[in-house]
Amino acid sequence: MRLPPTITERIAKTILMLATVAAVSALLFVIIFIMVGGFRHLSWDFLTQPILDMGREGGILPAIVGTLMIVFVSVGIGAPLGIASAIYLAEYTREGKVAQSIRFGINCLAGVPSIIFGLFGYILFVVLLGFGWSIVSGGLSLAAMILPTIIRTTEEALRSVPREYRDVAASLGASSWQVVVRAVLPYALPGILTGVILGIGRSIEETAVVIFTAGSAIQMPQSIFDSARTMAVHFYILAREGVSNENAYATAAVLICTILIINISAYTLMHRLMKGRRA
């Protein structure tokens, strides 16, 4: 016996809706839980004071600065490198054995646990290249970690641009590079930006890599060659070592707000850029 389509339609719609409600409420619960716990202990001083007594007292200004610096280095290196390689792979190489194995390798790298990148960064940047525990080492290791994600999302974004746009541009006398810049990149931008934002998110939230490569100094970093503690690491240490639950929550709240602010400004920027590009 076959159920009538009207019934299956109703069942499918209900299941899909319930799944959505479950997923969204789980996310909302986490955010609200942290925000409620965090905002109670949040104050202007918390945002502007140095870390005192290992985090029991004072604020988290050095951790905020450290986070921003590490993310800046990581995305500043990872994004251009990743986007450039994706453009090369998608626009300049023929689909063949080599391209396929590179793509396979990148997909594997995207699934490697971050601790491996931490170890890699520790050996290469901290020890071999002699950068020590520093924002540079941390940023570079995080850049390596987010590269596969950025390459993959960028490549997908490029491939979603219709081939016809490339043909039209080429038929009007555009060189390969002009085709990329004028007929492909503008339309792949939203997808590429999504990849970069994912990269920013992963860099901000990462602890394992940062502890291995940037250390966890609580002083205000003076240059990118200083060791620094990110908010995520600070939170991890406060919570794990039971230093201060209140301050851990407050740090988490600031962390979430930072991510929100970065996402919102990135999407706003993109909307400005894309204005007039669509019907």
Added chain:
Amino acid sequence: MNVKLSTKDLHVSFSSHRVLRGVSFDIFEHEILSIIGPANSGKSTLLSTFNRMIDRYHDAKMTGTVLLDGMNVATMEDVASLRCRVGIVYATPIPLPMTIRENILFGPSLTKRLSRVEASDLVEKTLKASVLWDEVKDRLDSSALALSGGQQQRLCMARTLAVNPEVILFDEPCSGLDPISTAQVEEAMKELKKDHTLVLVTNNTKQAARVGDRTAFLLMGELVEVDQTNIIFTKPTDKRTEDYVTGKFG
């Protein structure tokens, strides 16, 4: 009449599939040459050898020569300027997702910076030539995607004209258009003939009869015959041509 474009013993294959089998013919300056033939006869492939868009298909293999003003296109180093000299309008209108003005200026702006006056003159000139000016002159800065199919196709013509090609290839430009839009495109083509050489690939034999000075019949990658349009349609030499134009097959 001067020969503008000519092919000699042109063979093209995609991997192991032979698409063109020894095509040799001339296209004269300031004529409209129609190329007719059933689907999969190699008409579009033939066009793609004229402006080397065929280079973009990595599995394509080509032998024989294509001469533009007596020069072999295969050995031209500057493919971009070849494609400016030999423009193409595709079967489906593909406006780039930008404004009408930006679409037209896409080609010219690749090589030079146009002044505001030059740019608006060019936009007006090309839109008038493609019989679209009156319909869009008040909304040049709105998105090209908002135009109707027929308008988009005429915009694509204007965009091709903007790089001032000597030869314009039309690859079934009216296949998706209604009769009124088709008539407008055909009218534009007859005007363009004064300054350009036109090659029109079409599935529609009536269209070839209406606009073509000469007509070539391509069948299974082989050029069956090429002659004055009225001869092709009234007393063709080859039996296959007669069968095709009288509608016995195709």
